[in-house]
Amino acid sequence: MKNKIKIYRAMQNLTQDQLAEKIGVSRQTVNAIESNKYLPSLGLALKVAKLFKASVEDVFVYDGNKDENNNS
């Protein structure tokens, strides 16, 4: 799974901290999502997409890879 959060964040002049505050998670979580180390829940993905006024498919792109959160 890839995402364009960094691009959308830059478009809206938001820092990771500000985005984290807006979606109710920690800055580390935003950073982990951006760097594809953590796959957000459906609820959080929808929240991010709504904040950027985009669809979930625009922000998150499924590339057929294994679920990142299950990599142990």
Added chain:
Amino acid sequence: MNRKRYKQLRIAVALFVSVIVSLAVTNHSYLLSLIGVLTGMVFMALVRSKAQIKVDEREATIQEKAARMTYAIFAPTIGIGTFILLIPSYGGLSVFANGEFAYLESLGMVFAYLTLFLIAIYAISYHFFNRKFGGGGNEE
């Protein structure tokens, strides 16, 4: 109160409790250690409610994985430990015949109950969460 301040306070409380407990242990005062631990718990509860700390989903995922790994390591380890401690005393080995290592059997029994307790808690919480998240029957 932000997250950073909350973490600092948590470390301060942990230090306070550990100092009190060490003092209590050196002075053989169990009441003091109990009071220290209870004070720490109450203080932490107050700080937590004041800070309104939310556990975010990544943290929750980490906690789930850590708990699963702890169980996966601890349960077999303690189970095998029980087996190792109990087998010699029931195996009729001569070195155990005159009751020299009787404490090993007692320790083995404690481990055995601990293992059962751990498995029981896991089974009960699994059942509870399975029902909470929609499992446990009537699926058509």
